[in-house]
Amino acid sequence: MTENVPAPLPAGIRPWTVGDIPDVRRIGWETWKATYGRFIPEEDLRAYHDEHYSTEALTRNFHRASTRGCMALLRGKPVGYMIMSFDEKAGRCHVASIYVLPECQGYGLGTMLMEEAFRAAREAKYDRVWLGVMSENSPTIAWYHSLGFSFVEEAPFTMGKTTVRHFIGFRLLTQGTPPPGSPPDLNDDMTTGS
Numbered sequence: 001m002t003e004n005v006p007a008p009l010p011a012g013i014r015p016w017t018v019g020d021i022p023d024v025r026r027i028g029w030e031t032w033k034a035t036y037g038r039f040i041p042e043e044d045l046r047a048y049h050d051e052h053y054s055t056e057a058l059t060r061n062f063h064r065a066s067t068r069g070c071m072a073l074l075r076g077k078p079v080g081y082m083i084m085s086f087d088e089k090a091g092r093c094h095v096a097s098i099y100v101l102p103e104c105q106g107y108g109l110g111t112m113l114m115e116e117a118f119r120a121a122r123e124a125k126y127d128r129v130w131l132g133v134m135s136e137n138s139p140t141i142a143w144y145h146s147l148g149f150s151f152v153e154e155a156p157f158t159m160g161k162t163t164v165r166h167f168i169g170f171r172l173l174t175q176g177t178p179p180p181g182s183p184p185d186l187n188d189d190m191t192t193g194s
């Protein structure tokens with residue numbers, strides 16, 4: 001008798017196209033509300049979204065040679081995305097945004113998107129990937145730690161009329177993913193907000 005093991009959900013990633021912009025806007029907005037709505041008023045989120053995630057702004061970003069984007073799909077539907085950029089002058093590449101719809105989190109899509117960022121950065125000969133995260137977003141800070149990120153800088157981040165603390169960190173591409181249960185990095189005092 002065959003055991004009744006649930007089949008894995010069909011999940012995957014692919015490069016974004018200009019036709020994905022409405023989905024990027026929708027996924028971004030829904031995930032922002034769920035993630036940041038606890039500590040940033042919706043009107044401030046809306047002001048920032050309208051300015052930086054308008055169709056026009058995303059279309060400009062899409063056409064920049066220094067930008068890459070990737071969609072995450074669950075059962076063929078876009079449910080997440082990652083946008084990264086390469087700053088050749090500064091010699092830095094960074095993940096500018098990575099979002100998976102709340103109901104689709106925990107299926108491995110975020111990891112797939114991040115691994116694609118690592119792959120693209122290695123291909124472009126960068127030795128690390130940078131990103132920023134709000135200090136209040138502790139589940140995601142823990143997730144970044146589990147992927148091997150260390151946070152080394154802090155800067156204010158303003159959305160509308162609200163300013164929050166923003167941790168900035170990197171993940172070396174020469175290292176492997178740390179095993180589960182690894183101790184936090186030396187900068188943990190920064191990332192626990194203490």
Ligand SMILES: CC(C)(COP(=O)(O)OP(=O)(O)OC[C@H]1O[C@@H](n2cnc3c(N)ncnc32)[C@H](O)[C@@H]1OP(=O)(O)O)[C@@H](O)C(=O)NCCC(=O)NCCS
Nearest residue numbers: 098099100105106107108109110111133139140142143146
């Ligand atoms: C952060 C985010 C992109 C991660 O995507 P995701 O699809 O939920 O993550 P995954 O399913 O790939 O996570 C996979 C692994 O991380 C682990 N993980 C998830 N959350 C974790 C946490 N808080 N701490 C430690 N590990 C965590 C999971 O257990 C899983 O491990 P496993 O593969 O060994 O089972 C997504 O949760 C998200 O959009 N969050 C809200 C928005 C946000 O904060 N975006 C980043 C802004 S800077």
